[in-house]
Amino acid sequence: MARTREIKRRIKSIDNTKQITRTMEMVAGAKIRKSQERIENSRPYTTKMMEVLANLSSYVKAGKHPLLEVHEKQERVYVLSITSNRGLCGAFNTNIIRKTESILEREKQADREILLSVAGQKGINYFKYCGYELLSEYTEIGDSPKFEDAREIAAKIMEMYINHEVDKVLIVFNHFKSVMDQRPIEYNILPIEKDMAEGEKERVIRDDYIFEPSPEKVLYELLPTYVETLVYRTLMESVASEHGARRTAMKAASDNAVEMIGQLTMTFNRARQAQITQEISEIVGGAEALK
Amino acid sequence: MSDKYVTCEVVTPERVLYSGNVKMVVAPGLEGEVGILPLHAPMVAVLGVGELRLKLDEDKQEYIAIHKGYIQVLEDKVIILVNFAEFASEIDIKRAKEAKERTTKEIAEAQKKGEDYYKAQIDLEKAENRIRISKRI
Incomplete structure (x- = not known):
């Protein structure tokens, strides 16, 4: 009796867990769609901006701008690691943390001072626990990153770069390859690489534009916005990846739960049968003794 | 076209x-x-x-x-x-007005302390702009 009751209780508890993971899987699925849409929505902005930049770079000898300038001394690196606020998303955060640590190690060997910033509660907890000094912590980025969030981060980065407080800025984030596939990558955000500012080469470059007030001024206004857009993109990709990773993890959990329930049900039936058999043999045995 | x-x-x-x-x-x-x-x-x-x-x-x-x-x-x-x-x-007038009040205060405080209030100045400009345009409809 005791054994069957115990198995039954386990089945019930696993079933509860399954319900939770199923729901989370579904919620994450819906959120992936939303965040993918958001990436789509920002695409026109990004491509149009690239176009203008490409046009501009044929006018302006761009080397002068402090954001394009490569610092002579490469002594300090700023690393921004983007993790999530919530867990239960498989290896999402672990991947980022591991990648960040390998970068920190690499930069340390190159004798560079490292300034580390982390977005997302999970990463912040980890790096604090490991005893790292964090320059800034960003936790307000939720399921729908706002352009303002990106602005805040970008403004800080650019200020430090222009003041020569850092010589290189890297962002580590989960690149959203597809719903099933997200991988951590590092992205060199500052100095702005020249080929990038120049955009795709095949694009027709027109040479009869009027620039208001002047090409230089337009470029100077544009470059900071370009950096902000890049940061915004990484945030959005990271959020989309988070939901993707969570859905994969939750799907695996639900599938495991189903399998476990199947096995336990079988054990339960066996135990029940064994019990009945035993009871019958006891009755038969008892009847036999009475003869 | x-x-x-x-x-x-x-x-x-x-x-x-x-x-x-x-x-x-x-x-x-x-x-x-x-x-x-x-x-x-x-x-x-x-x-x-x-x-x-x-x-x-x-x-x-x-x-x-x-x-x-x-x-x-x-x-x-x-x-x-x-x-x-x-x-x-679409402009939320109440929020814009609050932003205006807040930034005005920030600027006053920064001026008292002799701090930089460039950012607050821009925010104030934005808030005023939104209030002005919301009256267009």
């Missing part, structure tokens, strides 16, 4: 705010307003904080509050890329 209308797109990083044919675009350039009519020469201009007007028809205008961005004019197309844009009808 016809020579009476020009295709206009207003794009922010978060969404495409407006897309359609208009008769005229008036945008807040850094050195005064820039008006674009159909068949305008190709141009790129930086925009400041201000009001973007789209003339849809003789008696119909759309007012949009924008902060920082730029306008790109091609033969038959005007693309306006801005960091922030809101239709006059």
Whole structure:
């Protein structure tokens, strides 16, 4: 009796867990769609901006701008690691943390001072626990990153770069390859690489534009916005990846739960049968003794 | 394209705010307003904080509050890329007024302490801009 009751209780508890993971899987699925849409929505902005930049770079000898300038001394690196606020998303955060640590190690060997910033509660907890000094912590980025969030981060980065407080800025984030596939990558955000500012080469470059007030001024206004857009993109990709990773993890959990329930049900039936058999043999045995 | 209308797109990083044919675009350039009519020469201009007007028809205008961005004019197309844009009808006046009060206070405090209040100044400008445009409807 005791054994069957115990198995039954386990089945019930696993079933509860399954319900939770199923729901989370579904919620994450819906959120992936939303965040993918958001990436789509920002695409026109990004491509149009690239176009203008490409046009501009044929006018302006761009080397002068402090954001394009490569610092002579490469002594300090700023690393921004983007993790999530919530867990239960498989290896999402672990991947980022591991990648960040390998970068920190690499930069340390190159004798560079490292300034580390982390977005997302999970990463912040980890790096604090490991005893790292964090320059800034960003936790307000939720399921729908706002352009303002990106602005805040970008403004800080650019200020430090222009003041020569850092010589290189890297962002580590989960690149959203597809719903099933997200991988951590590092992205060199500052100095702005020249080929990038120049955009795709095949694009027709027109040479009869009027620039208001002047090409230089337009470029100077544009470059900071370009950096902000890049940061915004990484945030959005990271959020989309988070939901993707969570859905994969939750799907695996639900599938495991189903399998476990199947096995336990079988054990339960066996135990029940064994019990009945035993009871019958006891009755038969008892009847036999009475003869 | 016809020579009476020009295709206009207003794009922010978060969404495409407006897309359609208009008769005229008036945008807040850094050195005064820039008006674009159909068949305008190709141009790129930086925009400041201000009001973007789209003339849809003789008696119909759309007012949009924008902060920082730029306008790109091609033969038959005007693309306006801005960091922030809101239709006059969408503006939350209460929030804008609160923002105005807050930033005014911040500036006063910073002045007292002799601190830099550049950022607050910009925020104040944005809030005032939004209040002004919300009254357009």
